[in-house]
Amino acid sequence: MPPVQAPFPHARPRRLRASPARRALVRENTLTVDDLIWPVFVRAGEGIEEPIASMPGMVRRSIDKLTDAAREAEALGIPAICIFPYTDPSLKTADCAEAWNPENLTNRAIRTIKQAAPNIAIMTDVALDPYNINGHDGFVIDGEIRNDETVEALVKMTLAQAEAGADIIGPSDMMDGRIGALRQALESSGYQNVTIMSYSAKYASAYYGPFRDAVGASGALKGDKKTYQMDPGNSDEAMRMIARDLSEGADMVMVKPGQPYLDICHRVKTEFQVPTFAYQVSGEYAMIQAAAQNGWVDGETVMMESLLAFKRAGCDGVLTYFAPAAARILNG
Incomplete structure (x- = not known):
């Protein structure tokens, strides 16, 4: 049924925009702290917070400093x-x-954070690129990124993370058949409650x-990832x-990148009605930060507007490097 609206002047849509209170009453989408997942970077060492030049405001943290950050996130x-x-x-090798x-760094970090901040869920990345001398998400054999051999390795990686205490597994590799293999391995190994958020x-x-740059993969990558990651021109394939x-x-699915693919987010939520993340x-983060640092945009306002856009598109949540800054604003 089409919306019914009286003719002007009986209908004045601006009445509902006239004050903050009225705007709040009719707001269709709302961002909350519950919508945020914070991606963080861990490195070897102790007492280290190493700035990432291409991601202003983000750092690589040693496990002790990452544990402090996790406590902060939990408190927020x-x-x-x-x-x-x-x-x-x-430590990067062909195998x-x-x-x-x-x-490894991730598994030690999981165990440490679980002790220090038990109420925060820990999500992990499942892909071989941080450990691959070739920089690819899968094994490279004779110049080909091999699917089935990679899936076998991802199963071992997932079980090690589950054993360390990971709550959410995030397969980001885009190999065929990996979700079924990971789910079967988790079920048969007693990790039935470990959640899979697939980079679908x-x-x-x-x-x-x-x-x-942040994970040290830029120089290692040979070629590109177009034989396993999706073509930006495709929408039906995403479905x-x-x-x-x-x-x-x-259990949950993800669209990556985020804001340039809001149409995909909307289609996923509309067509599948499942927990959908971006x-x-x-x-995306670096562009907002760079524009803000140059005074071209109001960084805080653009940050919050960009995050609200994910909710409007249908997302249940968003992985964002802005999570602590946004949480402080949302918490007042």
């Missing part, structure tokens, strides 16, 4: 953090064995550049990827 009411490791280049080492619609995007991952056991990626 942020429900979850997502850990990404900056791996020492000497990526460090990925499932129980004592992850595009081969130029917006990831600063992130690759097929969502349907596939849900059928294999994903990743406001490093390039």
Whole structure:
């Protein structure tokens, strides 16, 4: 049924915009701290907070400092953090064995944070690129990114993270069949309550550049990721990827990047009605920060407007480097 509205002047839409109170009463979408997941970077060492030049305001933290940050996030009411490791280049190999080492950076960080901030959920990244001498999310054999061999490795990586105490597994690799393999492995190993948030619609995007700097993958990457990440021109394919991952056991799905793909977010939520997330990626973050630092935009206002856009598009939450700053504003 089309909306019914009286003719002017009986209908004056501006009446509902006339004061903050009235605007609040009729606001259709609202951002809360509960909508935020904070991606964080961990590195070796102690007492270290190392600035990331291409991501102003973000740092790589040693585990002790990351633990402090997790406590802060918990105090702000942020429900979850997502850990990404900056791996020492000497540990990057063609077989990526460090990925499932129980004592790797990510797994040690999980155990430490679980003790220090038990009420915050810990999400992890499942992909081989932080450990791969070739910089790819999967094994590279004779110049080809191999699917099935990679999935076997991702299973080992996932089980090591689950054993360390991860709450949410985030497969970001875009290999075929990995969600089913990971779900089966978790079920059969006694980790039935570990949640999978699948990077189901992850595009081969130029917006990831600063992130690759943050995890030390920029120099390692040989070639591109277009044989496994999605073509930016495709929308229907994203729906097929969502349907596939849900059928294999994903609990939640993600669209990445975020704001350039709000149409995909909206389609996912409309067509599947499942928990839907977006990743406001490093390039999106860096552009807002750069514009704000140059005085071209009001950084705080643009930050909050950008996050609200995800909710309006249908997202249940967003991974964002702005999470602590946004939480402070939302908490008043």
